[in-house]
Amino acid sequence: MLDIKWIRDNPKTLVEALVKRSWSGDDAQSTVDDLIARDEARREHLTELQTRQERRNAASKEIGNAMRSGDAALAEKLKAEVGEIKAFIQNGEARERELDKALNDALAVLPNVPLDDVPVGKDEHDNVVTRTVGTVPTRPNWVKEHFEIGEALGMMDFERAAKLSGSRFTVLKSGLARMERALGQFMLDLHTTEHGYEEVIPPLMVRDEVLYGTGQLPKFEDDLFFTPHGDGKLGLIPTAEVPLTNLVREDITAHEKLPLRYTALTPCFRSEAGSAGRDTRGMLRQHQFYKVELVSITDQESSLAEHERMTACAEEVLKRLGLAFRTMTLCTGDMGFGARKTYDIEVWLPGQNAYREISSCSVCGDFQARRMDARYKDRDGKGNRFVHTLNGSGTAVGRALIAVIENYQNEDGSVTIPEALRPYMGGLAKIESK
Template identity: 45%
Template sequence: MLDLRFVISNIDLVKDKTAKRGYTEIDLDNLLILDKKRRETIQKVEELKKERNEKSKEIGKLKREKKDSSHLEQRVKAIKEEIEILDNKLKEIEEQINYILLRIPNLIDDSVPIGEDESANVLYKEWGAKRDFSFNPKPHWDIAEKLDIVDFERGVKLAKSRFSLYKGTGAKLERALINFMLDVQSENGYQEIIPPFLVNEKTMTGTGQLPKFEEELFKCERDNLYLIPTAEVPVTNIYADEILSEDDLPLYMTAYTPCFRREAGSHGKDVRGLIRQHQFNKVELVKIVKPEDSDEELEKLLLDAEKILQLLEIPYRVMTLCSGDLGFSAAKTYDIEVWLPGLGTYKEISSCSNFKDFQSRRANIKFRRKDTKKTEYPHTLNGSGLAVGRTFLAILENYQQEDGSVVVPEVLRKYMGGIEVIKPE
């Protein structure tokens, strides 16, 4: 969330940067009107309170002098009623202001390229050589079905479309990837967390999923709880409504969780296979840092996520997202896109973002400076380290053999009980 005073004082800047993200429906001019009403109402309340206090003193004086004070008492009563009306009016105005503020996206960082959609994203770097196949590489769904390690049809039978059933060596590979990713990030200095997979509305609002993306979420109506779309939500909110000390920062946390997304608006996109699922596993990286360190911490976060693919020896590229492709809460994002030879394209496997103080304001996370003793909002960052299902399919496509088998990357073999090649079961 952006600070109201900042928005009011920099309204043209906010309009410009919001428009560059494609958000044109937000009534920022109305925010100016509402803020003026808010300040006028507060001033009127303060004037009435001052008058009430003065009249109360006069009443006390008259009573001590045994004089009639009924006319003043009637005025104090009227003032009380007027203040109550104005307080209710102020509450309504502040709710309207908050409604608009919650829907304003984060301001884009000055280093973000300007563009309408992903076609304007900019290549940041590439890693690894694409393998030369002596045969036509197959897409991962064909490989998985032939090896009998993912059952797409029974996943649909158990739930609905875009749910899959991992089995046998497939389930073991998925689990191996989770443990491998957590171990690597623990070595990188991240504290492992196991958070709740269901969270409340306040927690979803803190990281920006609500109210903007409510249609993307799975909600348990009876308990008014939401299945998490990413571990970013509970992990970032661990310190909501708390004041950290400067010595606590930076905080590095990692968590494996299943993730649940409706994928609203993605009809017809990546329907086959494991790319776009309603339920998928992910290892998340979250940082809470001092504001002056967040740019450098984003670069480090990116390297930590990249390390997984480098150890697996799978080629990828990193894209700097343009303004029109940036997520609602992010000020700057790098997407890591893994090469999928079976599909002949790159697919996003991790988004590494700097949210600056956007989330910490919403979640009310603060820290206290040692020298000034003043409280500030820290910057939050997060990135996938990595999306497990997409890493799984990237292994199938990049390590496939002509006979339909799949070589297990060397770094995973100890997690697979020594299995070197996945063959039909």
């Protein structure tokens, strides 16, 4: 969430930022004008409330003076005035809550402001290649896509998954099931033992205020799954970013404890609203999938350096697996709602003859922190400031499985296991059809 004080002081900057995010100039200007008008109405009301409260306090003292001086008529008149003021204040406090909610609701659907070095563009075609790592191999004519390989091995079953749960689900068995588990364990071990992240096993179902804190609610409610809980509901996490980032909600963290770095391997649940017709075959776009998430909580001066560090940690996974990839800087029109800058890491898939996203690493500034009321102590311990938050995939396990299957496939239909995974596969070197 953006700071309304910053919006009042920088309306033109916000309009320009929204236009960079593909808003029309008229929509951006009217939105900013509306926010400022809402805030002005709220501030005027608060001023009136404060004036009335001050008059009530003064009148109460005057009542005492009038009674001591024997002026009963004046005392009664003042009591009547105080009664009217009390009624106004009572109604005024309810009105204050209404104005606060209206302003916060308007702010809650406003995206974050991109950093100055983010390329301006409309969609994924305007993203910029930051670096390319590894060599894309020559594509033999026998290369297949992951689902063709998995089905031929008898270890990837979409038909039975559809009978169990419908479309966009997969049943993995035998060697491929073991490889997916191995990939998750390999990533966790790398990030905890070499990259300094603390492993967490968080809840997979969370309250609305937790989803609000990281920006999934209210804007992206259609992308979520919910389950009844007591008199309300809980949301299934679309990513471990949600519970991991909210570990600092409503807290004030000591400066010396920063940065906090968390990682988790969890299932993720997404309705994929708006994705009809996209990647309907195979495992690329699923309602349920596993992902290793990286989350960092930093002070305001360190977040940009932490963003580079986090991206390098995610890239290291692909380097260890021997996979070619490229890192993209997303343009303003393709960047996520809460991000100020995002790197997407795209792994080479020979079956598709294309790069596909496997990780997205974003720096959010204090955007999520304001929604969570997450702060830290200044170095001198005198003041509190909002933390900066970052999140990234370290990486998506299912997509890593796809990449390994396609890049390590053999002409006979078997799949060679990368050296980095063999200790997690009991020394097995190849997955073959039974």
